[in-house]
Amino acid sequence: ARPAPAQDAPSPLAGGTVLVTGANGGLGRLVARHLAAVHRVAELVLLSRSAVPADLLEELAAHGTLVRAEAVDTADRTALAAVVDTLADRLTGVVHVAGIVDDGVIEALDAAKWHSVLRPKVDAAWHLHELTAGLDLAAFALYSSASGVLGGSGQGNYAAGNAFLDGLAAHRRSLGLPAVSLAWGLWAEAAGMGGRLSDTDLARMARVGTRPLSADQGLALLDAALTGEPAAVVPIRLDVTGVRTEDLPPLLRDLAPAARAPRALR
Template identity: 55%
Template sequence: MASCDVADRDSLAALLAAIPAEHPLTAVVHTAGVLDDGVVSALTTRQLDTALRPKVDAAWHLHELTAGMNLAGFVVFSSLAGTFGGTGQANYAAANAFLDALAHVRRAQGLPGLSLAWGLWAERSGMTGKLGEADLSRLARGGVEPMPSEEGLDLFDVACTLDEAVLLPVRLVVEAMRDRVGEDAIPVILRSLIRTPVRRAVRASAAPADPVDSLTHRLAGMSEAERDGALLDLVRTHAATVLGYAGPDAIEPDRGFLELGFDSLSAVELRNLLGAATGLRLPATLLFDYPSTTVLVEYLRSELVPDVPAAILPALAELDRVEFALPELLADSSARATLGTRLQELLARVNGASATATAVEEKLESATDDEMFALIDELDLD
């Protein structure tokens, strides 16, 4: 047994050169990895280096320095994050995607290459030992279940007998993923396995079928106090889910999100949940820009319920329903033409009414007192 910094090319070369000829190197299994999570917009050079060095640099050095050794196996431990993506793990996902690509490159060169994109192991390691209940709950909601070590070792043995460059040994809970359909949380690679409901347009007289549509309609018919209450319940419910709390009552409205226990990863997850529930495109820094539930509710209300006369809110909600149905309608050329004609007619009426109102306003501004009194008399008669 010997220790070496595999990411240091000279150290690795010296170690390989020290292997006795009577006991040659026959296989490589690279398992190193280091986490340094953060949202992509805030990643630093140090965080990138922390995640990439033990995987990218080390694996590439092993690839180059063992190329002529006639190895029977070259196995690298990748991660599900490189295939599905991981909240707040852009650097780690990139490092593992490199390992997957390296396995393909080696096989194209006639060399052995296998990348195993592991899911979560039940047995804690240096990388997963700091995961709390909230982290495990987040993974479970995403459909990833911890894998017993015995099962992982069995899958390793099986994977080494298969003629594949990349394999994903992971425990997936399909039901958990299906429950998140409305959040578009199912990775593209799994959408042929997990059937999702077909989105269909609904008549104006029908009840809204989409949760986002339902929310905008409900808010449009509420008073300001009722809207704040509904949005407060929405934010507190999702926040409690992300943090693993028993219920929304555990989320104090005026208490800061960081004080409640949110970090960069859980903040992004809450942003995603609220974005799916409201239909808004929310910034990754949402919880830092609006640091408490109360402040966040004010922001959501301003985005969902524009500062316009209350009488127009139901009409705006109906337009939201049309916008939601557009992708399906635009796929049909006949429906697209009919819709376009109808929308142009409505727009012409709106523009015509605006032009008439403008003309009336200009006329009133220049009217004499006698003309004004005559107009009032005419309106009274009407």
């Protein structure tokens, strides 16, 4: 079993109602289970464009959590508002996991590819911000990506969408509202976006020192971010031993052993 949050940092969501977008994806299912089993939320509202499996709903309910699943396009402000309005008296947290990847080199990033990626990331996040700005939330967590911080080959649209989430978290903090954006590295979860990467993609990521996070590692980092101070964090697993400095993203080059070695030894 996963350890509960430390006693000196109790979950801000315990006993509350949490809305989760992208709940039918691999990471969405993980976070829903974690909120029920470890954070002991009283109610989960799971939003997804497709139906959430009955076995997941039963598993969550077994923890004593009231579960409600809605097939909602979170980028549709009217549809999302209809759900949020029913929760206005008790909503305590939002976890925005929804997102898709539609990669391509710059020449291939046409309007359709930009729209397909930015709509569930950017539009949905902004709607969630506006619709909950007047509510007394304890947490507003955005699932971003390290591609928005470090760059990602063929991911100009995905990187831009996730960089917006990081900026939105900072914007909410400036307004006195809770927010944290987690610019995730690679997860090992096969049902997540990482599970759709090819062997070539994974080899490319390994060459720059990126290693997959296990479910336990990722969820522990989520817990730390929910009770931490920064508005934006980069939960990523790196092993730059043996990685050539020139292969690393510029922001990471000082981490390479070769970059840290005394000049006389190079």
